[in-house]
Amino acid sequence: MAGPVSLATVFPGLVWAMAALALVQVARRATLWRAGATAPVAWLDGLAKLPRRYLVDVHHVVARDAYASRMHAVVAGGLLAASVLTALAILPPLGGSAPYWILVALAFGVTAAGSLLVGARRYPRRTPRLSSGRFQILPVLLVAYALGGAVTSLALAAGGGCLLAPLALALAAAGGLGLAFEVRHGPMRHAAAGALHLVAHPRPGRFEGRPDTALQPLDLAAPRLGAAIPADFTWNRLLSYDACVSCGRCESACPAFAAGQPLNPKRLIQDLVAGLSPAEPAYAGTPYPGGREAAGARGPLARLIGPDARIHPDTLWSCTTCRACVEECPMMIEHVDAVVALRRHETLERGALPEKAVAPVTELRQAGDPGGRPLRARTDFAAGLDLPLIADRESADVLLWLGEGAYDLRYGRTLRALVRLLREAGVDFAVLGPEERDTGDLARRLGDEATFQDLARTNAATLARHRFRRIVTADPHALHALRNEYPAFGACYPVVHHTAFLLELVRDGRLNPGRLPDRAVTYHDPCYLARYNGETEAPRALLDAIGLTRIEMARSGRRAMCCGGGGGAPVSDVPGERRIPDLRMAQAAETGAGTVAVACPSCTAMLEGVTDRRAEIRDVAELLLEAVEAGR
Numbered sequence: 001m002a003g004p005v006s007l008a009t010v011f012p013g014l015v016w017a018m019a020a021l022a023l024v025q026v027a028r029r030a031t032l033w034r035a036g037a038t039a040p041v042a043w044l045d046g047l048a049k050l051p052r053r054y055l056v057d058v059h060h061v062v063a064r065d066a067y068a069s070r071m072h073a074v075v076a077g078g079l080l081a082a083s084v085l086t087a088l089a090i091l092p093p094l095g096g097s098a099p100y101w102i103l104v105a106l107a108f109g110v111t112a113a114g115s116l117l118v119g120a121r122r123y124p125r126r127t128p129r130l131s132s133g134r135f136q137i138l139p140v141l142l143v144a145y146a147l148g149g150a151v152t153s154l155a156l157a158a159g160g161g162c163l164l165a166p167l168a169l170a171l172a173a174a175g176g177l178g179l180a181f182e183v184r185h186g187p188m189r190h191a192a193a194g195a196l197h198l199v200a201h202p203r204p205g206r207f208e209g210r211p212d213t214a215l216q217p218l219d220l221a222a223p224r225l226g227a228a229i230p231a232d233f234t235w236n237r238l239l240s241y242d243a244c245v246s247c248g249r250c251e252s253a254c255p256a257f258a259a260g261q262p263l264n265p266k267r268l269i270q271d272l273v274a275g276l277s278p279a280e281p282a283y284a285g286t287p288y289p290g291g292r293e294a295a296g297a298r299g300p301l302a303r304l305i306g307p308d309a310r311i312h313p314d315t316l317w318s319c320t321t322c323r324a325c326v327e328e329c330p331m332m333i334e335h336v337d338a339v340v341a342l343r344r345h346e347t348l349e350r351g352a353l354p355e356k357a358v359a360p361v362t363e364l365r366q367a368g369d370p371g372g373r374p375l376r377a378r379t380d381f382a383a384g385l386d387l388p389l390i391a392d393r394e395s396a397d398v399l400l401w402l403g404e405g406a407y408d409l410r411y412g413r414t415l416r417a418l419v420r421l422l423r424e425a426g427v428d429f430a431v432l433g434p435e436e437r438d439t440g441d442l443a444r445r446l447g448d449e450a451t452f453q454d455l456a457r458t459n460a461a462t463l464a465r466h467r468f469r470r471i472v473t474a475d476p477h478a479l480h481a482l483r484n485e486y487p488a489f490g491a492c493y494p495v496v497h498h499t500a501f502l503l504e505l506v507r508d509g510r511l512n513p514g515r516l517p518d519r520a521v522t523y524h525d526p527c528y529l530a531r532y533n534g535e536t537e538a539p540r541a542l543l544d545a546i547g548l549t550r551i552e553m554a555r556s557g558r559r560a561m562c563c564g565g566g567g568g569a570p571v572s573d574v575p576g577e578r579r580i581p582d583l584r585m586a587q588a589a590e591t592g593a594g595t596v597a598v599a600c601p602s603c604t605a606m607l608e609g610v611t612d613r614r615a616e617i618r619d620v621a622e623l624l625l626e627a628v629e630a631g632r
Helices: 004-033 043-062 066-088 098-120 133-157 165-185 189-199 204-208 235-242 249-253 265-276 313-317 324-328 335-349 355-367 375-382 409-424 441-445 449-464 476-489 498-507 537-545 580-589 601-608 620-630
Strands: 396-401 429-431 468-473 495-497 520-523 595-598 616-619
Touching: 004 066, 004 133, 004 165, 004 189, 004 235, 043 066, 043 189, 043 204, 066 098, 066 133, 098 133, 133 165, 165 189, 189 235, 235 265, 235 335, 249 265, 249 324, 265 335, 313 335, 324 335, 335 441, 335 449, 355 441, 355 449, 375 409, 396 409, 409 498, 409 601, 409 616, 409 620, 441 449, 441 476, 449 476, 468 476, 468 498, 476 495, 495 498, 498 537, 498 620, 520 537, 537 620, 580 601, 595 601, 595 620, 601 616, 616 620
Parallel strands: 396 429, 396 468, 468 495, 520 595, 595 616
Antiparallel strands: none
16 A cells, blocks of 8 residues: 555656656557648647637637536646646645645546536437547546545545545546547547647638638649548648547538438548548447448558548538538538548549539530530620620729629529619629639539639639729629639739628618518528628628518528538539428528528529428518618
8 A cells, every 4th residue: 555655656656657648649649640741830839829729719619518618618627737736746845735735636626527527418318419439438537537536635635544545546547547548549539639730720820810711722733633542631631630529519510411411520520530540449429321331441541432432422522511510610620621622632533523513514614604604694684784894994993793693593683683782872883794704613612623723813814904993792602712712823802792892882871771671581691601701790780771670590690501502512412311401491480580581692592492481582682672772
């Protein structure tokens, strides 16, 4: 049995041993990350900003689940404080101080309370979205370490003569060393990998208070295009996948998962983890809808995509790139970047596009429009409105980018409303007309980076020939490409969504709408406007300005559910158990509103395609024009 003096040495030594074991396990894991490609990392900047990234950015997401937030703060704070205080007790003045050991016991007591909160989510019944497997042992190890540590600390505070001290020390050792051992393959991996991931995050701009959502241009001269094997990802991307805590928030937010399509973002990330290491324990969470079990070889050079590989192609093409998974991930993992990297290889190296996506991508390459329609026909919707062409003028204050929606009869109504509002406000505007080509957004999301870059350079050259102050567009997909992705190709212009521009006109008194009372409306946030560009307030402010009774859906703003129209999903056409737009319209129906306001041509088409809907679909511009006419 350990004596009083030796116990005061052995107990801190246990914590140092835990730290050493954890470091060994991290080092073993790091050998896997090193299989990835090189990536530039601003280490000093990342290390300096780690506390803020963890305490502010991560906990901003964690706090959306109040229980998880309290649980995490108590257990992580207690565990860290108790372990550090115990480790410092190796210093004689502290190790011999009874008040100090009482303080340590209190820290272990906090850890024990947090451990019970962790256990309550898993026993007697596990929260469905959480993974089981080795995660089920986590609360057991935490409780053992916390209770053993608390009793040992109290024994030391009392002079070390307690008969329970050796048993308590053994319990603390079993729990503590077990936690450290789990750093390599178990649930504690997220703690070590998560901290390093926050330092070396592939999108550091996310922590600077601005959307950092643009895809990075692909070097088309590289020997291999996109990602086909784990080693094709950069090392800090492989690290980021290890940060996954399998909490399942991404699967709860994923529209494809909700629709029963074969995509589960949590499983996808875990397949990237498992694909890297043959020793990875079996996945113990919710499977891909459809029940397909992942198979295939593992290892840094193992193929990831294929009917016989870990990730089926249908999983890849089910993604709408809506970033709902990214928005909800408390570890700030970039699921969509992984999907696009894998798609790039499938499309550019293997030509393995979904069958129905071949035609629109081919038309984009050959005609500059996914429907192969004549570019001069883009302004047909405006018959009788006499749209000014910028080629006929020296300059214009506003260049109106029409987008693909201009070819659609339904969305032509929206654009006509927008043009009439611009005329009403006396805006100096013009359009490119036959000079406007598709932005290439569809090609880029489907992995055809070559076609996107060709269209981006062509459009950038066109824009450079004309003089204008800013671009206004009613298409959030065009807005995202022009604002965030075209600067990499030399086109740097202020780009404004039509709702923000119209709000500006109203506030400047250039538009004077009347009010549309006694009408209830709910607003559907487009993913490429809200999540990709952070714009959620302008459309709502316009609806409020015209006197509509606005009712929010359960999922709104940056957390809104996708309509199913992004990322090439409509042309990929992967079958599911339900349709995403049907689910979204059901959420809208829960509000009781008779009108669903939209601000995107894709959302308009998807939601109007719901056959049994009871609400009308109106673009914000159409509602504003109605109010302006009512106010005359």
